[in-house]
Amino acid sequence: MNLGPGAVLAGRYEILERIADGGTSTVYRARRASDDAVVALKILRDQYARDREFVERFTREARAAETLAHPHVVQVLESGRDGDVYFIAMEYVEGVDLKEHLRRMGRLEPADAERITQAVCEALDYAHGQGIVHRDVKPQNILLAADGTVKVADFGIARALSAVTITQTGTVLGSVQYLSPEQARGAGVGRTSDIYALGVVLYEMLTGRLPFEGDSPIAIALKHLHDAPPSPRAVEPSVPRRLEGIVLKAMAKRSDDRYRSARDMASDLAGTTDQWTEVLSDDDSTTRMFQVPGAASGSLRRRRIARLAAAGGLAVAIGLWTGWQVVSAYLNVPEVEMPRLVGRTMPQASEIVRQAGLVLDVSERAYSPTIAPDVILSQDQPPGKRVKQGRRIGVVVSLGPQLVAVPDVAQRTLQEAQLALDSARLRLGRLQEGYDDIVKAGSVLRQDPPAGSQVSIDSAVTLTISRGPAQVEMPSLIGRPLAEARKLLDERGLIITHVRTVASSEVEPGVVMEQTPAPTTKFRPGQTPITITVSARPGEESAPPSAPVITAEPQPVETPRGEPTPRATSRPSPPAPRGEPGTPAAQPTSRPTAPPGAVRRTRVQVVVPEGPANQEVRIVVIDESGVRTIYKAPHAPGDRVDQSVRTQGYTIIQVYIDNRLAQEVRP
Numbered sequence: 186m187n188l189g190p191g192a193v194l195a196g197r198y199e200i201l202e203r204i205a206d207g208g209t210s211t212v213y214r215a216r217r218a219s220d221d222a223v224v225a226l227k228i229l230r231d232q233y234a235r236d237r238e239f240v241e242r243f244t245r246e247a248r249a250a251e252t253l254a255h256p257h258v259v260q261v262l263e264s265g266r267d268g269d270v271y272f273i274a275m276e277y278v279e280g281v282d283l284k285e286h287l288r289r290m291g292r293l294e295p296a297d298a299e300r301i302t303q304a305v306c307e308a309l310d311y312a313h314g315q316g317i318v319h320r321d322v323k324p325q326n327i328l329l330a331a332d333g334t335v336k337v338a339d340f341g342i343a344r345a346l347s348a349v350t351i352t353q354t355g356t357v358l359g360s361v362q363y364l365s366p367e368q369a370r371g372a373g374v375g376r377t378s379d380i381y382a383l384g385v386v387l388y389e390m391l392t393g394r395l396p397f398e399g400d401s402p403i404a405i406a407l408k409h410l411h412d413a414p415p416s417p418r419a420v421e422p423s424v425p426r427r428l429e430g431i432v433l434k435a436m437a438k439r440s441d442d443r444y445r446s447a448r449d450m451a452s453d454l455a456g457t458t459d460q461w462t463e464v465l466s467d468d469d470s471t472t473r474m475f476q477v478p479g480a481a482s483g484s485l486r487r488r489r490i491a492r493l494a495a496a497g498g499l500a501v502a503i504g505l506w507t508g509w510q511v512v513s514a515y516l517n518v519p520e521v522e523m524p525r526l527v528g529r530t531m532p533q534a535s536e537i538v539r540q541a542g543l544v545l546d547v548s549e550r551a552y553s554p555t556i557a558p559d560v561i562l563s564q565d566q567p568p569g570k571r572v573k574q575g576r577r578i579g580v581v582v583s584l585g586p587q588l589v590a591v592p593d594v595a596q597r598t599l600q601e602a603q604l605a606l607d608s609a610r611l612r613l614g615r616l617q618e619g620y621d622d623i624v625k626a627g628s629v630l631r632q633d634p635p636a637g638s639q640v641s642i643d644s645a646v647t648l649t650i651s652r653g654p655a656q657v658e659m660p661s662l663i664g665r666p667l668a669e670a671r672k673l674l675d676e677r678g679l680i681i682t683h684v685r686t687v688a689s690s691e692v693e694p695g696v697v698m699e700q701t702p703a704p705t706t707k708f709r710p711g712q713t714p715i716t717i718t719v720s721a722r723p724g725e726e727s728a729p730p731s732a733p734v735i736t737a738e739p740q741p742v743e744t745p746r747g748e749p750t751p752r753a754t755s756r757p758s759p760p761a762p763r764g765e766p767g768t769p770a771a772q773p774t775s776r777p778t779a780p781p782g783a784v785r786r787t788r789v790q791v792v793v794p795e796g797p798a799n800q801e802v803r804i805v806v807i808d809e810s811g812v813r814t815i816y817k818a819p820h821a822p823g824d825r826v827d828q829s830v831r832t833q834g835y836t837i838i839q840v841y842i843d844n845r846l847a848q849e850v851r852p
Contacts, residue, residue, distance in 0.1 A: 188213065188228065188270070195267040198226055198274065209233055214277060215529045224262060225278070228337075240271060249758060250340045254316060257336040259328065274337065280331045283324035283386070287504050292393030295425055299454050301327065302387050304335035304453035309383065312340050313376045313447060316584070320374055322382035323360045324389065359400040361409075362395050366438050369406040375549060377440040380450060384435025391428060392420040396436070411436075427453075430461030435463070436599035447507030520643075525563045525568035534561050536665055548579035556639050558585035580705040586641035592675055593636035594629050599650060599807075599837065601628050606646055615643030616809060616835035618652050626653035626678025626710070627837075627851055650835055652710055652851070653678035660716075661704035667719055668732045670697045671848070674715065680737045682714040684792075686727075692720040695731050711739070711852075729822035734792035735840050735848040739785065740829065785836055787852040791826040793842070802826050803841040810825035 186351075190380050192200045198215040204225070205212040210233075212546050218378045247264035254260065260276040275412055283301065287293070293301075305327060312319060319326075319340055327338045340404065365381035368374055388396050396414035398406040414436055417429045444450040444460065452458040478573045521541050526534045530548075553562060565579040566572055592609050594602035601615055621677040631649040657677045662670040667684075675682060685699075687707045692698060699718035702708060793800055804826075806818040816828050830838060838850040 187492050192219075194226065194228075194270065194272060197264055198224065198272075202228065206481050208683040215274075217274070221731060223277045225275045226258075227273045227275060233808050234269055250295045250317065253317065253340055255308055255311045257334055257335055257337060258312065258340060259336045260680055261340075273568075278328045278330050278334075278335075278336050278338075280329045283327040283329060283390075285394070286329055287389065289322060292421065293390045294354070295391060295423070295428055296486045298390035299428065301329075301335050301390065302383065303451050303454045305337055305383055306388070306447040306454065307563040308335075308337040308340075309376075309379050309447035309558065310451065313379070314587075316549070316553075316587075317372060318376055318549060319379045320368075320384075321360060321363075322379050322386065323363045325360070327386070333457055339656075342566070347673050349623055360428065361405045362397065365440075366408055366410050367440060369409050376446065377438065377443045380435050380443050380447060381437075381440075383447075384432050384449070387435065388414065388417055391432070392417050394420060407624065413594050426465070427456075427461060430465045433464045442568050469658050519574050520571040520754045521572040521574055523564075523566045523568055523572050523578070526564045527577070527646040530563050531559050531561070534580065543572070544577045544708050545579040546580050548577050549581045550584050551588035552585065552642070554586045554643065556583040556585070558583055564697055588639045589642055591632070591634050591636055591638045591640055591646060594632055594646075594648070595636070596624055596628050598628055599648070602632075602648060610642045611640070612643055612645050614647040617647065617649045618835055619649045620653065620655035620709075621651045622638070622654045622794060624653075625676075625804050626651055627849075650851075651678075655709060656707045657710055659700070659702045659704055659708070660704040662705070662717060664699045665697050666732075667697065667717075667730070667734070670717060671735075675849075679715060681717060682736055682738045684718040684734050684736055685716065685718040686721045688717055688723040689720040694719045694725070714738070728768055729795040730792055731795060733794045733840070733842055733847045734790075735850075736790045736839065737787045737852055738790075739851040740788050741786070783834070783852055785832045786836075787830045787836070787838060787850070788830065789813050789828050789830055789838060789840065789850065791842075791847075793820045793822055793826070795822045797843075798822075801841075803844075804828060804830070805841065806830060806831040807837040807839070811815040 188194070188200060190200055190202055191258075194200065194215070194407040197218045201214045201216060201220065201223075203211060204214050210227045211229065214792070215224055215226045216222070217224050229240075243824075244264060251263065257276060257780065258675050260298070262269075262274040265274045266272070274832060283415075298465065305322070309319065309322070317340055319337070322337075326338045328338055352557050362380040363385045365374070368378055372548050381550045385396060397405050397408040397412065399408060414433070417424045417432050420428065431450065434453075435443055435450060442464075449458070449460060453461050473797060495817050521543065523543075524541055526537065529537065535545050548565070551562060556562060560583045562581040562583050564581075566576075572578075573786050589609050589611065591611065592605045594605050596726075597605065599616075600782075606613055619630050621630050628651050629648050631650040633647040634644075654677075657679065660673045660677070662673065671681060687698060689698065696719065699715040702713060789804060791802055793802060798821055799819040800822070802816065802818060803814060805812065805814050810833050815830060816826070818826075820826065832852075836852055838852065839846055840848045842852070
């Protein structure tokens with residue numbers, strides 16, 4: 186497939202331009218056909234797309250990354266394929282990556298380096314909490330948006346690369362300059378591996394150079410294994426002692442000596458803890474875990490160099506001999522067929538692996554909403570593959586579902602409840618309605634599960650929304666301006682059904698002169714139409730009102746054989762009969778209702794108020810189907826908009842005029 190500008194991938198992504206090339210993929214800027222949004226498309230290179238094992242792992246890990254939603258994480262929108270082209274669609278970030286920024290700046294001021302690192306720590310802490318280890322933290326995967334926002338890309342994708350061996354790629358897994366010692370050894374990779382790589386990134390931001398460089402990837406990997414990083418303050422004296430300590434703790438050779446979590450590292454960066462002091466001695470930049478040698482006299486330095494050269498030569502000779510012995514022994518080890526471990530409990534898997542002459546290695550433990558604890562989720566070698574006896578087989582073990590506490594959303598508005606559930610990583614479930622004498626209409630009356638319950642992440646929470654008292658008393662509206670009358674009704678969960686106008690030379694325009702039902706009448710909301718009569722100057726009955734006139738009238742619920750709901754139009758309705766703007770002359774005697782979850786139809790009418798020549802009228806619906814705009818068009822003062830709105834279940838209808846909320850209706 187030709188992937189140049191103008192090509193369309195999967196029938197929905199139009200490629201605009203190529204923006205980056207990596208070792209495993211090419212990144213394009215593209216436009217999504219459904220909404221014209223600009224996205225970033227990461228497309229696998231051909232040699233990886235032909236590797237079935239890699240593609241399966243790539244697809245699985247990309248789908249896992251789709252679940253991440255965090256302000257400092259580049260959102261993965263979807264992954265898929267078009268023929269033999271495998272792709273990931275991601276949020277497009279307008280800006281540059283940190284590597285390019287460092288090329289331009291050389292190094293960063295400590296405050297800027299600290300801010301960027303804290304943002305990455307937040308992203309890593311969130312992903313680690315979801316059971317996802319990045320495995321390839323490097324400046325190229327840290328994006329700096331034009332507004333200063335920091336975002337981390339490629340979560341979960343590097344894990345797929347572990348299926349590709351060194352002989353296939355010619356390099357060590359991950360970007361070798363940021364490789365943790367355990368990655369260089371080929372051992373299991375965990376959260377502290379990401380922390381080590383972030384320490385290297387912070388070192389580079391502060392000093393403008395990498396801690397380890399060499400002639401080949403293997404040479405650099407060996408330095409990560411054995412060498413102490415040069416003191417950041419020796420390279421750049423302006424580096425604060427505190428930041429040097431943070432770098433050195435993050436880059437400790439032993440994972441147990443590093444920060445235990447990205448949150449701990451962020452806490453040191455914020456200055457709320459001082460774990461970094463563990464790695465620094467009293468004499469400033471020497472470290473207890475690295476022991477970087479100090480300066481020596483010229484003659485002593487020469488003697489040391491001579492001894493090091495001799496030792497180096499001996500080490501090379503021993504290394505070559507040892508390497509040959511290892512290779513010879515490896516080639517003579519018998520092979521066995523890799524068993525299937527996925528779905529087995531740890532005791533079962535341990536016995537199977539032992540009988541096969543292999544070694545079980547738990548490389549990671551991850552939460553799973555569907556798999557019980559202590560069950561194998563994945564294995565790094567596919568079943569049926571021939572492997573050497575004695576090989577360590579890495580597996581990911583389930584921790585079971587991750588549980589969170591349900592927040593208390595009682596008496597909050599629906600929007601507030603939605604935000605609270607999102608923050609708790611839960612989702613809004615079914616919406617029901619109920620009457621209550623205390624809880625205000627539109628606020629949460631009950632929730633299921635109740636507050637404080639421990640549930641799995643992404644569980645649905647059912648909310649019952651109050652419609653206010655079962656019986657309300659009609660307030661006195663006569664003599665009040667229309668806007669004030671509407672506010673009084675809103676507070677009681679009532680909706681104006683019809684508005685009439687009558688000429689009056691004695692009453693100011695826009696004042697309520699008559700009302701139905703009469704004041705103090707008690708009735709159930711939604712069962713009785715509410716009609717008000719508003720004054721107008723003689724001869725100006727049809728003139729634009731000073732405030733928008735908005736009414737909502739429930740309609741009979743359609744049946745399968747009934748007429749379909751009229752489609753929203755972009756034209757204003759024909760003028761209403763004189764004296765009744767936007768309202769038919771006939772009035773129903775009662776209001777039809779629908780049970781919770783059923784289809785509703787509501788007739789919404791808007792009379793555009795006086796003001797600019799073109800005022801945008803927008804009608805937004807919030808119901809069980811989500812949030813959507815069902816009408817949007819410019820109108821002149823006095824225009825009448827008449828829309829029949831079809832909704833499902835609990836409904837909120839919002840009317841905006843020039844992007845200002847004019848009325849919220851709960852039919």
